[in-house]
Amino acid sequence: MIDHPLVEFIVRNPGLAETLIGEHVDDGQGYCRACALDAQRGYHSYPCSVRRMAELAHRVEQSSALPDRHEVAERADRRSSI
Numbered sequence: 001m002i003d004h005p006l007v008e009f010i011v012r013n014p015g016l017a018e019t020l021i022g023e024h025v026d027d028g029q030g031y032c033r034a035c036a037l038d039a040q041r042g043y044h045s046y047p048c049s050v051r052r053m054a055e056l057a058h059r060v061e062q063s064s065a066l067p068d069r070h071e072v073a074e075r076a077d078r079r080s081s082i
């Protein structure tokens with residue numbers, strides 16, 4: 001169940017959720033360390049929206065029962081050889 005385009009984007013890019021979760025961390029003062037780099041617009045309190053999206057995407061990845069690509073490719077091969 002994906003209800004946000006950014007979450008869907010993260011899910012479609014394997015490893016991106018982990019990368020974002022690793023970068024968007026609490027700086028120890030309640031702010032996101034990664035988003036604070038772009039501080040002209042003010043600090044983003046932690047968890048920032050990117051972090052929340054990444055965590056949501058990570059949960060979607062964990063819960064999704066998508067067949068792995070190898071299996072899909074094998075099925076496609078069999079179909080084309082008939």
Ligand SMILES: [Zn+2]
Pocket residue numbers: 024025032033034035036044048049050051
């Ligand atoms: Zn952030």
